[in-house]
Amino acid sequence: MKILVPVKRVIDYNVKPRVKADGSGVDLANVKMSMNPFDEIAVEEAIRLKEAGKAEEIIAVSVGPAKAQETLRTALAMGADRAILVETDEEVEPLAVAKILKAIAAEENPGLVMLGKQSISDDSNQTGQMLAALMERPQGTFANTVEVDGDSVTVKREIDGGLETVKLTMPAIVTTDLRLNEPRYASLPNIMKAKKKPLDTKTPADFGVDIAPRLTTTNVSEPPVRQAGEKVEDVDALVAKLKALGVA
Template identity: 70%
Template sequence: MMKILVPIKQVIDANVRPRVKADGTGVDLSNVKLSINPFCEIAVEEALRLKEKGKASEIVIVSIGPAKAQEAVRSAYSMGADRGIFVETDQRVEPLAVAKLLKAIIDQEQPSLVILGKQAIDDDSNQTGQMLAGLTNWPQATFASKVEVDAGKVDVTREVDGGLQTLSLTLPAIVTTDLRLNNPRYPTLPNIMKAKKKAIDVKKPEDFGVDITPRLKVLKVTEPPARKPGIKVASAEDLVKDLKSVGAL
């Protein structure tokens, strides 16, 4: 029976429209609903399904961020995760630093499989899983739409431009999840109440000897330009005429 490690991130809820700070230094997080990143939630669900099939014995959640982000770990608890590790820091943590912290935790926990979201919806980096695979020298399969574990291997179906591709990886391995992998469950009220009392192992980056100093500098954050309104045409002929006038045909 294997241990599954699931890194997760807390982000602005997918149903909330982000607001940029007036000084353009970043996104305003004050009084905003925060939730588990949707791709991370899919990763938690997939780990739970593998455990329910008897393929895993323990699911360990890992998250990094300010103290309030511990709520993401509790949300994973309410879904059914067994144990949680939280690396507390108020600094902005870039994908490479996240990967280095996860590598240190993997060295301690020795999981057979790491499942994480392909990207976070706040920065859309899509880098952490690939960097982690490079640091661990483990095989990886990204953008998973189907995951099957059996006899020391994991078969991952992923969507590519030409259709579907299936990779067979020898464990230990790293898998990043895509939207079509599953539909995460809704936590039950009893599990939500139990999750509030469950212990979280809180650490600091220095406990793992990892320097998380940002290598990138954010110059300015701006909202995308407002979309210009379209026009209505009376006929197909008018449409062709308008397209020609703007050089689209």
């Protein structure tokens, strides 16, 4: 079985994003970039399935600029076998990404497409679900546990009320949540080996996908500064204040 793992290049989660002075977007100049944390979890889970003998090949895919090769090399250093970069300098919306992934999946015929539930850059949480709809495949989103058994995969997924278990017939789409696993660090020898692993470069046009945006960003701004709290003398004063605010 092949596992297809889409990964996205985003601002490193330790970096505080800065908004451009004109409010047109987030300033990416001289900002540290890394693999989307949820996608890193997906790569780790795919590697664990391969180590358990449930998969033979892991293919990492990214849609983005040429520098996304660095993100793919990270996936290869972790344990992916080969990579595909669909190169574009434009920001690609979730629907277009899903269409590109559908075309790649049609060529590669993976048993599982495993991706992060969302990216920390736009928090859309749409690509996995859109891909499942386009491919007409079963989906297990927000995966907390993934178990492959023969031609089916059992996904324990996180929902508001707790955990829900679904059993999917493969090929299927799985999106990963934070508590699924702890991604490994790539060792130096594996980082060196990753440089020799195959990485193919494509374009959206190769798959016949129109990536023209359907949405327009009108303005981006910093969140409002949190106001300072207020100290009260005692419980009675606290209750009175809450009543005045309409909270109690």
